[in-house]
Amino acid sequence: MTDRVNPEVRRVADDIDTMEIRGAATIADAAARALRVQALESDASDPATLRADLRAAARTLVETRPTAVSLPNALRYVLRGATGQTVEEIHENVEATATEFCARLDRAQSDLGQVGANRLRDGDIIMTHCHSTDALACVEAAVEQGKHIEAIVKETRPRNQGHITARELHEMGVPVTLIVDSAARRYLNDVDHVLVGADAVAADGSVINKIGTSGLAVNARDRGTPIMVAAQTLKLHPGTMTGHTVDIEMRDTDEVIDEETLAELGSPTVRNPAFDVTPPRYVDAIVTERGQFPPESIVMLMRELFGEHTTEPWVEPA
Numbered sequence: 479m480t481d482r483v484n485p486e487v488r489r490v491a492d493d494i495d496t497m498e499i500r501g502a503a504t505i506a507d508a509a510a511r512a513l514r515v516q517a518l519e520s521d522a523s524d525p526a527t528l529r530a531d532l533r534a535a536a537r538t539l540v541e542t543r544p545t546a547v548s549l550p551n552a553l554r555y556v557l558r559g560a561t562g563q564t565v566e567e568i569h570e571n572v573e574a575t576a577t578e579f580c581a582r583l584d585r586a587q588s589d590l591g592q593v594g595a596n597r598l599r600d601g602d603i604i605m606t607h608c609h610s611t612d613a614l615a616c617v618e619a620a621v622e623q624g625k626h627i628e629a630i631v632k633e634t635r636p637r638n639q640g641h642i643t644a645r646e647l648h649e650m651g652v653p654v655t656l657i658v659d660s661a662a663r664r665y666l667n668d669v670d671h672v673l674v675g676a677d678a679v680a681a682d683g684s685v686i687n688k689i690g691t692s693g694l695a696v697n698a699r700d701r702g703t704p705i706m707v708a709a710q711t712l713k714l715h716p717g718t719m720t721g722h723t724v725d726i727e728m729r730d731t732d733e734v735i736d737e738e739t740l741a742e743l744g745s746p747t748v749r750n751p752a753f754d755v756t757p758p759r760y761v762d763a764i765v766t767e768r769g770q771f772p773p774e775s776i777v778m779l780m781r782e783l784f785g786e787h788t789t790e791p792w793v794e795p796a
């Protein structure tokens with residue numbers, strides 16, 4: 479059987495897998511655009527083949543990284559738009575839906591930024607972990623409101639996404655102090671807010687984000703520092719309403735240590751989980767484009783947005 483998944487879809491899937499494309503919102507945006515390419519460049523001559531091609535493309539994309547729910551949420555949104563009686567109609571509808579999705583994503587992030595900025599006061603110092611475009615949207619909006627914000631940025635081993643955060647904050651004019659992850663507790667006394675993003679938010683208000691977030695949150699609570707999670711509603715995990723748990727991605731050993739050094743150590747087992755789960759009791763507010771919520775009440779918003787059921791349109795109907 480010939481491979482009907484567009485090479486551009488394979489390239490995007492590969493880039494998500496290797497983290498050339500990373501961060502939950504950016505992954506969602508790239509996946510929606512890739513589905514649009516699959517539809518527009520398809521040579522399918524009938525609607526059934528085109529829909530099967532789109533499902534295959536979506537499956538290729540969804541299998542790359544398991545934790546960021548924005549990825550299946552984006553694919554579901556675009557595939558639901560693949561309506562029409564003819565190939566041409568489906569092309570047009572997928573194109574329009576993917577374009578609408580990307581525009582909504584941008585708008586949600588800037589609306590969320592305004593909500594989050596209201597929690598930040600002039601002169602506040604934030605501590606960040608990893609790199610989150612939703613979290614940085616809050617800082618950017620606060621800076622645009624004329625507030626002076628400073629940041630303590632955790633480097634975020636093993637991939638050092640804190641470097642991206644440091645650069646982007648610097649570009650916004652925010653003074654940055656970069657620290658190693660293990661220095662976080664030492665500096666929490668100087669901090670007014672811990673500000674992080676999310677890859678997924680579960681129905682009970684648990685926040686799934688870059689490994690190290692939960693330890694940071696526990697330490698912050700111990701020090702009385704509020705923890706703010708910036709997560710547009712695309713990060714809400716509908717499956718958790720019916721009891722599904724969120725898969726935590728395990729990544730390769732070579733992100734942590736090279737082979738030679740590992741051998742010198744006697745080849746110990748290396749574990750490299752990419753994310754962890756912060757229980758809702760350590761989170762003060764989840765900031766979304768629909769307002770800010772205590773984590774325990776996020777399920778109300780999820781019911782409103784998703785209803786009780788969600789299906790996976792990339793699975794072929796039985």
Ligand SMILES: O=C(COP(=O)(O)O)[C@H](O)[C@H](O)COP(=O)(O)O
Nearest residue numbers: 500501502503610611612675676688
């Ligand atoms: O944990 C990460 C990224 O992990 P990775 O680098 O492994 O993808 C980010 O905090 C969230 O994805 C939110 O990002 P955004 O707010 O940009 O969606």
